[in-house]
Amino acid sequence: MTSIIVSPSVQAGGVGKYASSLSEELETERIALKPHLNPIYYVKQVIRIQRNHDPDHINIHLGYQSFGPSGLYFPLFLISTHLTFILYDVPQITVSIHEVWEKDSADDSLFRMAYIMIIHQIMWVLSYKLVFLDSVASKQIYDPPFTSLSKKIVIPHGVPQRQTKELQNAKEEFGYAESDFVVGMVGYIYPRKNPHIFNKLAKEHPNTEFILAGGIRDDSEITEESIHSSLQNLQLTGVLSDTEFHQAFGAIDVMILPYESISQSGILNWCAAYAVPTITSDINYFQEINDNFDCLVLSENTEQIISNVVALRENRRLYAEYREKMKIYANEHAFSETCKLYRDLMN
Incomplete structure (x- = not known):
């Protein structure tokens, strides 16, 4: 099975460093994303992954800031992945969630709460597994209705x-x-x-x-x-x-x-x-x-x-x-x- 890791760059902070270390240990290719205001950038990255790697499994290490302003283009990245691979076998997508937007993190703003719900709903539907780095985080995240909690797994961060x-x-x-x-x-x-x-x-x-x-x-x-x-x-x-x-x-x-x-x-x-x-x-x-x-x-x-x-x-x-x-x-x-x-x- 061919796997690939998608993450922020090492220079962007801890999520990128972590994913880079994981990639080295697993001897797996890693694609480093840069924060970008143009949504087309993320579609191009998906096409690049399909053409150059055609993976069976994509492990995305989620730092919201790497997918445009406030993670705006993360749903686009997931949807583009499914559409791009539709003529082939759609790869399993796992999302390793390094930063949890909690149920109550919307500060009573209906707009922000709706935004969080939409992003999480798309993530739940289009992902094979959601990986949390500890059990506290797995309980904090917003769980959309009619979703299988069996998608949640915990893989500890690990001491390097x-x-x-x-x-x-x-x-x-x-x-x-x-x-x-x-x-x-x-x-x-x-x-x-x-x-x-x-x-x-x-x-x-x-x-x-x-x-x-x-x-x-x-x-x-x-x-x-x-x-x-x-x-x-x-x-x-x-x-x-x-x-x-x-x-x-x-x-x-x-x-x-x-x-x-x-x-x-x-x-x-x-x-x-x-x-x-x-x-x-x-x-x-x-x-x-x-x-x-x-x-x-x-x-x-x-x-x-x-x-x-x-x-x-x-x-x-x-x-x-x-x-x-x-x-x-x-x-x-x-x-x-x-x-x-x-x-x-x-x-």
Whole structure:
């Protein structure tokens, strides 16, 4: 069976990186989509896939922003796939959903709710399976009426242990001394990640170094000035190279993920791969992980985040405990096992 993976580009963020890693492990061709305002672009990509690959299975890694404004052209991509292949055997289409638009994410807007319902209805009808990266996400998504819930499957995100790199002089890479205690967040910056918390942290802890290692996403209303505020102990790196991305996990002593709402986190899995103690918000996704592994330092608010940073900085035994817990979580969620599940699905 010939399979192909369709995803955003690696440069677009975590979804692209994840799909690229999966493609390499499975030795499967990958088509990287670029965000485009012209819907014809997506039709052309479908035709290209049919002509060049004629796959039996297409695994789409869904980042809504890669299918035009707010995922507008994703239904077009699915419909075009079915129409283009109609003279041949229509391939099985599985959609790996990295970002869930929840039932209540429409903010009481009837238009947005209708929009979400239409996109999800088309996705349900035209897909063979919907793959969720955790069970919380599979429950959050809008389930259209008269659809088979058996289409839903969960394949864990997986910790990319075999893709880590040997880190040397990581702190020096970002201008820190080895003795500096560095607190940070890695990845693209946008509002739901609550990056502004770092302003308060840096102000209240002038002797601790803080870093936001990643660029501001193009579609975000956040500006560099609104985050940085000229604080000497808060560094904003901008977009990272692949080498810098890995080095960031060696430079950061404690990771903070104060997210408002997510259904998966590739950054968390990289934290586990590099055994970086991690402080998080107390949203459902992180709570479920902690119920099973107790490897995260959950925090209800900014004040708790601050006190947890202090605890991990001052108590080396506690710090070492959380490093070990992250290693256990990593071993239980190896990316190699995730790849086996995808291989079974795509074959």
